[in-house]
Amino acid sequence: MDYTRLYNxxxxxxxxxxxKKIERKERTKEELDAVLSWLTGFSDEQFQTLMTEKHTLKEFFEVAEIHPLAGLIKGxxxxxxxxxxxxxxMKKIRYMDKLVDELAKGKKIEKILRTK
Known part of the structure; x- marks a missing residue:
């Protein structure tokens, strides 16, 4: 498949x-940031910079340091x-999607971050 559009x-x-997805489920921006930070290693300031500079998903994941336990994300x-x-x-993008889905479904942060 050609994922160029998604990557860009x-x-x-x-x-x-x-x-928007997680707020509809009464989860917070802080929780979203914690989940994304765990996966990518980025700080809040780095997220803001990447968003301000309009980095693509491809560019975003080129500089991300994927958590060593990300391989435990299954489903x-x-x-x-x-x-x-x-x-x-694509696998990294789907890891991120899965973590956000788990957050939206009400899963505890500790479980999402594969710490317990």
Whole structure:
């Protein structure tokens, strides 16, 4: 499949969609930031810079330091089993989608971050 369109989406636009999704489920921006920070290693300031500078998802993940436990993120997202995704960039994007879905579904932060 050609994922060029997805890879060229700005991180800021995706972040805004995530934020709207989790706020509808009464979760907070701070929780979203904690989840994304865990996955990528970015600080709040780095997120703001990446959004202000309109980095694409591709550029965003090129500089991210994916958490060593990210491989524990399993399950289906958009009908596709995460473990079966071959494209490394797509896998990282789907990790992020899955974490946000778990947050929106009310899962405890400790479980989302694979700490307990």
């Amino acid at each position: 989406m700005s991180f800021a636009s995706v972040y805004d969609l995530y934020l 289906k997202i958009c009908g596709v089993q995460i473990e079966e995704i071959q494209d490394p960039l």
